[in-house]
Amino acid sequence: MTKINTICIxxxxxxxxxxxxxxxxxxxxxxxxxxxxxxxYGGGRVGSMGRVADGALANxxxxxxxxxxxxxxxxxxxxxxxxxxxxxxxxxxKMMMFERSDAFCxxxxxxxxxxxxxxxxxxxxxxxxxxPIILVNxxxxxxxxxxxxxxxxxxxxxxxxxxxxxxxxxxxxxxxSKLTTLPxxxxxxxxxxx
Numbered sequence: 629m630t631k632i633n634t635i636c637i638x639x640x641x642x643x644x645x646x647x648x649x650x651x652x653x654x655x656x657x658x659x660x661x662x663x664x665x666x667x668x669y670g671g672g673r674v675g676s677m678g679r680v681a682d683g684a685l686a687n688x689x690x691x692x693x694x695x696x697x698x699x700x701x702x703x704x705x706x707x708x709x710x711x712x713x714x715x716x717x718x719x720x721x722k723m724m725m726f727e728r729s730d731a732f733c734x735x736x737x738x739x740x741x742x743x744x745x746x747x748x749x750x751x752x753x754x755x756x757x758x759x760p761i762i763l764v765n766x767x768x769x770x771x772x773x774x775x776x777x778x779x780x781x782x783x784x785x786x787x788x789x790x791x792x793x794x795x796x797x798x799x800x801x802x803x804x805s806k807l808t809t810l811p812x813x814x815x816x817x818x819x820x821x822x
Contacts, residue, residue: 632760632807634666634692636729638744639676640737641704649736650679652766655800656735657683657691663804668729670721671695671713673706676735681706692728694721722747731760733803736769749793760810761794762803770796 639653653676660667661684670677671693681691691709699705700714715721722744734745751757763770774796780786797806 632665632730634668634728634730635660635807636668636725636732637677637680637735638732638737638741639669639680639735640741641670641672641675641677642738643675645675645736646767649766649769650676652764652800653677653679653735654683656680656733656803657685657689658687659800659804660684661687661689665804666690666692666710668692668694668725670725670740671706671709672699672704673708674704676737678706680735681709685709694724694728696721726751726757729759731807732762734761734763734770736764736766742773745794752793753788760807762806763794763796764800764803765796765798766800 637656643650657667657680667680667684667689669680669691672678672695673681681693684691685708692711692713693706693709694713694715695705696718697714697716705712705714713724715724726748732748734741745761745763748757748761752759752761765771765774777786777790781790795806795810797803
């Protein structure tokens with residue numbers, strides 16, 4: 629498998645969440661810096677997003693934030709990151725985050741986090757990329773989502789094994805050990821879905 633130089637972190641931007649989740653977001657940044665892996669994220673300075681960036685920066689890590697001009701106007705951008713890229717739209721932001729990342733990590737978050745996870749998972753299912761996707765199920769936060777995916781399989785809407793699309797871990801430390809053990813993806817485009 630290709631060495632992971634950059635990891636995209638998808639997560640929430642709310643401060644009104646579990647302090648454990650915020651602390652774990654800081655730990656992601658710290659451990660990424662310890663592993664010499666650059667963080668690519670949504671560019672915010674609040675919630676888990678801000679904590680991920682601060683955790684990496686406090687440990688001499690490199691952090692690239694990509695934020696739409698619309699959100700930057702609300703002064704939520706993290707101006708202390710290594711590079712803050714202001715783009716014209718959410719679509720441009722997501723594409724640039726994808727292009728700059730070797731792997732994706734999904735922490736607890738809201739609708740935006742789900743949107744980003746589903747887009748990366750769908751693209752991987754269709755064979756549009758073979759980058760690792762790791763869903764971090766802290767305190768069983770994503771268990772209802774995993775149950776929904778099982779329901780989709782039972783209903784015949786998802787024929788591919790989800791294990792071929794994404795990995796699930798239960799702690800921040802597992803992210804980095806998982807990245808070193810994942811085999812190169814064998815996913816091929818599923819033309820029956822087109």
